[in-house]
Amino acid sequence: MFWSKARRREKVRARAFPEAWEAALRDNVPYYGFLPPEDQAELRGHIHVLIGEKNFEGCGGLTITDEVKVTIAGYASILLLHRDAAYYPRLSSILVYPDAFVARQEFVEFGDDMDVMDDEDVRIGESWDTGAIVLAWKPIMQSAKGQGSTQNVALHEFAHQLDLEDGITNGVPDLDDDEAYDDWVRVMGGAYEALWKDIERNRLTFIDEYGATHPAEFFAVLTETFFMRPHTLQRKHADVYGVLREYYRQDPAALLPKV
Numbered sequence: 001m002f003w004s005k006a007r008r009r010e011k012v013r014a015r016a017f018p019e020a021w022e023a024a025l026r027d028n029v030p031y032y033g034f035l036p037p038e039d040q041a042e043l044r045g046h047i048h049v050l051i052g053e054k055n056f057e058g059c060g061g062l063t064i065t066d067e068v069k070v071t072i073a074g075y076a077s078i079l080l081l082h083r084d085a086a087y088y089p090r091l092s093s094i095l096v097y098p099d100a101f102v103a104r105q106e107f108v109e110f111g112d113d114m115d116v117m118d119d120e121d122v123r124i125g126e127s128w129d130t131g132a133i134v135l136a137w138k139p140i141m142q143s144a145k146g147q148g149s150t151q152n153v154a155l156h157e158f159a160h161q162l163d164l165e166d167g168i169t170n171g172v173p174d175l176d177d178d179e180a181y182d183d184w185v186r187v188m189g190g191a192y193e194a195l196w197k198d199i200e201r202n203r204l205t206f207i208d209e210y211g212a213t214h215p216a217e218f219f220a221v222l223t224e225t226f227f228m229r230p231h232t233l234q235r236k237h238a239d240v241y242g243v244l245r246e247y248y249r250q251d252p253a254a255l256l257p258k259v
């Protein structure tokens with residue numbers, strides 16, 4: 001069965017990529033334009049698989065177009081480059097609202113530590129471990145046009161789904177070996193504590209303070225920062241940048257122009 005799934009995906013990845021999809025990718029996923037041609041081809045293949053296997057659902061009046069699908073699958077695929085992609089196995093549906101939406105009762109389940117949101121909370125993204133991601137379209141487009149500082153809600157929510165691949169959303173995704181786990185715990189644990197200290201002392205932090213709410217949020221926030229502001233992350237937190245470069249098998253600071 002796994003063999004046939006792999007074969008099927010291989011065929012899907014090799015499909016021709018429509019011109020309109022390519023245009024949406026270039027307009028809405030700027031990172032794509034900086035990738036070398038072989039990585040662009042890999043990304044296009046992943047997009048085909050995700051669009052074929054995931055259910056996109058428009059909410060609050062939003063109509064799912066090819067542009068919406070390609071853009072969201074594009075960000076999701078960045079996180080899959082250079083690895084044996086599992087295509088977010090626990091995710092089946094991607095719900096998209098036009099803009100910020102009122103949160104459902106719970107959004108991320110952190111093991112035993114269920115995080116229950118206030119009904120009134122307005123959010124731009126959620127990741128459920130029951131098979132769904134909820135995204136707001138407007139902030140994704142703002143981020144694409146460089147208006148969202150370090151934030152990118154699509155990268156954020158898909159990072160939660162990567163984190164969940166090993167069964168628990170705890171800020172530690174599936175890593176290669178014991179050494180990688182040791183490095184992760186030492187570097188990310190240290191940086192998480194340092195962020196806490198800076199917040200307690202009212203210092204301005206480069207890493208978004210939201211990352212201090214839970215190690216899972218720390219990983220998701222740093223994933224956004226790694227791809228959106230790699231040069232500053234590398235300068236200010238070289239060890240964190242190094243751990244993420246190993247994990248994502250990409251070096252965005254070497255790829256993107258300095259701003």
Ligand SMILES: [Zn+2]
Pocket residue numbers: 108156160216217220
């Ligand atoms: Zn989050």
